[in-house]
Amino acid sequence: MIEGVPFRDDFLERYLCSHDVSSPPLIKRFFKIADGVFQPEKEEDVLRILKFAEKKKIPVIPRGAATSGYGGVIPVRGGFVVDFTRMDRFEIDEDGRILVSEPGAVWWDIERELNKKGLTLRVYPTSAFSSTVGGWIAQNGYGVGSLAYGSIAENVTRLRVADFRGVNETENIHLYAGLEGTTGMITKAWIEVKEFEEMQAYAFHVSPEKAVKLVFSSDSYSALFLDEKYIRMKNSVHSTQIPEKDTLVVVSKKKLDGDESLGNEIWEARFYPMKIKRLGPGIIPAEVIIPSERLSEYLQRISGWNAGSEVWFIKEKLCAVLSFLPWDERKASYTYQWRFAVKALKTAKKLGGRSYSSGLYLSRESKEIFPGYNELLRFKKEVDPHNLLNPVKVFPSGIISKIMALAGVF
Amino acid sequence: MKMDNSLVNNEVFVxxxxxxxRVCPAYSVLKWESVSPRGRIYMLKGIIKGEIEPDGEAVEDFYKCTTCGACEAVCQTSIPLIDVWERARAEFVNSGKAPLPVHKKLRDVAKKNGNPYGEKRGERGRWAEGYEFKSGAEMIYFAGCTASYRMTELARSTVEFLNKMGIDFTYAEEDEHCCGSPFLRTGQRDIAYQFFRKNYEEWRERGVKTIVTTCSGCYRTIAKDYPEIARELGYKWDFKVIHTVHLIKELVDGGKLEFEKSNDRVTFHDPCHLGRHMKVYDEPREILRKMGYEVVEMEHTKEESLCCGAGGGVKSQFKDLAMEIGKIRIDEALKTDADFVVSACPFCKLHLNQAGEGKIHVRDIVELVNERAKPLNTGKT
Structure with a gap:
């Protein structure tokens, strides 16, 4: 298709690159599948793909590891998927404590190299074993370390981005973070890292209210709260025997008076939040950001659903709550149970919260997620006048956002 | 196409x-989603949901998998992926979309000769000329096809070692048949069942109670697949199955074996069929240390070990891919500055030596053990 740029357009590869981790019912029938999949090996390849797409007026959809569930990588209107797997090089500036990475590099590969140099990531996603630098920035996720260091965007100092005009190096991270490639494709990122420090995880059996107080009264690195139902689910699939009580895990370099052994056990399993899918098989997720002082109320209000929740604490007294309702995705009732995700978001909004992310399914939430939404929309129109950069994502348009609005009514 | 197997039908939804x-060695080389374990699972799900009718290219990509089990070791939801791949391949065969051409040829050849190498069945025991074997014993040495026809030094080393140790054993020579591993891995289960029957009857006839093999592929097949096949076919299964590393370790621990020490620095390559498939990691390393070797680990070791690239029918059908995977493993071995690589599988030795192109030598543990064995208290003079 473009000489020298790896490309496939057989049905199987197109089919496989036209979904993410989500399995939403019904709505999938409105999605097209990709027309082809490019795997650029260098920035120049990305520019050539963009030029080609612009000439043909075909959408281009960037793809990292596709480990998110907001539909950001789905080629809803067809087009070319740009899979960054081969652009995975990175360098470490030890003195400046800066990671300079291509978008396809995987967080845990980076962490292993950083550790060899006595450094470590400030923040990383719980999907770090596979998720990519570009993908997580484009999602602007929270995760491990977000209590001390906030979102990934807050740790990115510079981006190099390709769009139809060429390549641009910028410190205006907010024009790209969380925008799913709708304003340009990240080709390089400069990310702050920190010195490696020995830390321990401590477990406390406390209520959500007490957990919030404990977390925000210390200056710990990271904190995770698991509710009783989620622990019960984990025990049943992990063959673990974690006490089935609400549990807070705090990770700190300071010695705390919590249970170290249990803390470490839960902490080691932080990369496997979706293991409970086996219980369905299938899970219906709901992911929201809420003010920490409303955490207890939120968990109480969604308790009727029998979902399990894990909570990652974020600086500025926020928390990211990820709740899972196991349900057999092959059953007809699966569709009906998706009301859980909608209801959970409504509940969070009533309590001053918002959706964790926007992507495709929740593009109507973008105005609440992005404080400068109107500025972003203007920028989008400026850099992408033909709406070819991952269309239908973040900036709502078309039938999907209408369907999601309708779902909200029920 | 229908995908009737219940294991596959359930697990793809998990x-x-x-x-x-993504740790998959084939994906690491080829980079396309269709070659990744995740992609293969999604393809199976697509078949079950009626969204995909796999064409020849799709089936080929599905077979670009060494069934090494690296995916299973890291699977977040603990899917028994090796079984899923093998059962799905059997479904492809049942539906006429497989076997792939070379795999079919191997089957035709094996059906005629009892081995997939196209060698004459009568020559299976040719390597053993000069040795004498009893017609029956409680222990049988199962050489396997690769050691019988391609890596005969392993078979000879094993027999010499057993003789040195005064172990009473029998060997079936031309009455030994392929264990069936290449066919179970490529979905051609019926011919593997035929070989099972032949081997089983031979072992019963010779009064065998314990089967010892030097080949990790044969070990996995006889220790793990055969009991299941026996159950399926209604055969009684009461054989003890061991790899030579188990036997050596037992002799060392029992004070019956010492070694002439070596100061060499070696690195151990875990054969997938011995390691991830059967969870045998420590025995070979302990034996090597007893022999005085300095054992250094490659970056990926034990459960995380990289595959040599040869298994699952990849070497026969996709030679270039197998070589690329093998070269990655060789590069890891070179980084350890080891004097040589040790493994415990003739197929790994064969393939890694080819992929290494002389950069580093690969030897099998049984060769080293036989060369350096100093039997104690064997009752032999």
């Missing part, structure tokens, strides 16, 4: 598509 299985 996958969360997290891509932790």
């Amino acid at each position: 996958c969360v598509q997290c891509h932790y299985c």
